[in-house]
Amino acid sequence: MAGQAANERKRYAPDERRQMIVDEAAAFFSEVGLEGTTRELSQRLGVTQSLLYAYFASKADLLEAVFERVYLDRLSPDWPAQIADRTVPVRARAQHFYREYTGAIFTYEWMRIFMFSGLAGTELNRRYLGHLAKLILEPLCAEMQHAAGKKDGPQMEDIWNLHGGIVYIGIRKFVYCVPTPDDFGPPVEAAVNRFCDSFGLE
């Protein structure tokens, strides 16, 4: 699938080749970790190792391209508006968001690269989580507080607990590689429902 037959040399346009490299690199590094070697990656591409350096100045450069490809546009620009749409009950809004969000990030590549780079101390993770909080989770928290009215609504730490319980499904599957439900929909929906129930949200 990845390899090239023997010594056949195929010549691609730079843009195309670059994308081939980044794609395979994302798959490769998500599998073996950020310390995977450029040599092994080049083998999987059916290409010499030196070719990688025709496209990227350094391995760090290549990794940056991988991060960009994996994270970029994972946060849909529609979500903030949907979270804020009070014509729909908060519970349904939360359900909708987490259905889409888990659909977007519950992939082998995303989950593992996010974890690898988190452990490596990359600033990208903190920045991503900051964005997520600012754009989505904090507004969601505010909406739930508004919907709770007189009753006590959730605080941000409660929202993080909801979030963590859901994300943990992906961690179990793609990081720990233990069995999980085939369909993530039901457990995610149940988690959101329990959360809303416990705060008396409609």
Place this chain on the structure above:
Amino acid sequence: MAGQAANERKRYAPDERRQMIVDEAAAFFSEVGLEGTTRELSQRLGVTQSLLYAYFASKADLLEAVFERVYLDRLSPDWPAQIADRTVPVRARAQHFYREYTGAIFTYEWMRIFMFSGLAGTELNRRYLGHLAKLILEPLCAEMQHAAGKKDGPQMEDIWNLHGGIVYIGIRKFVYCVPTPDDFGPPVEAAVNRFCDSFGLE
């Protein structure tokens, strides 16, 4: 603290030295990852790299010792009995367990080494999670179902959701290194309470 002054050669009893190495190795590998070098570790110990091989046949051997030291006896033998003790309400039992459990595993070393070895595909993680499920989480699930009586009690996937939401606090702090509450007690307690509330558990 770790280093030794210049060329001073101190001679320790094998057991003592071995423990020094494993201790520092746990701190070291939890920081930089399982691919940290034996040379850097030896520097932190104020010792030659070759000395490590007087105590461990290989780096893999040393890592195994680290895993053992980090995981071993983390699961208290008392927990199963406490989970099963029906003279106490399940909610209180769950509270008690998660207070102790988070107290045991919410450390820099445990959290990160568990994540590193999970990503590395070590069998240890799956075995640990298997033990945890069999000894504690499944019994807890059964107890909650019993307490729920006619009402629908939680299924294992619900328990995993509770568990994940709690563990995620530690992941945020020690893996992603983002701000978390100083005291883990309140958010953990709140999470357990919400869970019990949503299932109508006393």
Place this chain on the structure above:
DNA sequence: GCTCTTATTGATCAAATGATCTATTATGAT
């Protein structure tokens, strides 16, 4: 204080790895 055991060092090897540079050759334009 002396001796003997052995914990520890220092030098070294072989393989792996990121990076560089020049020689090839596939491909589009003429």
Place this chain on the structure above:
DNA sequence: ATCATAATAGATCATTTGATCAATAAGAGC
């Protein structure tokens, strides 16, 4: 067909890293 461009390969360098082994000296026992 032929040529020119540049995408790609192949060889190579300098470090790094796990591992080995003979030489050294710290410390216990007499």
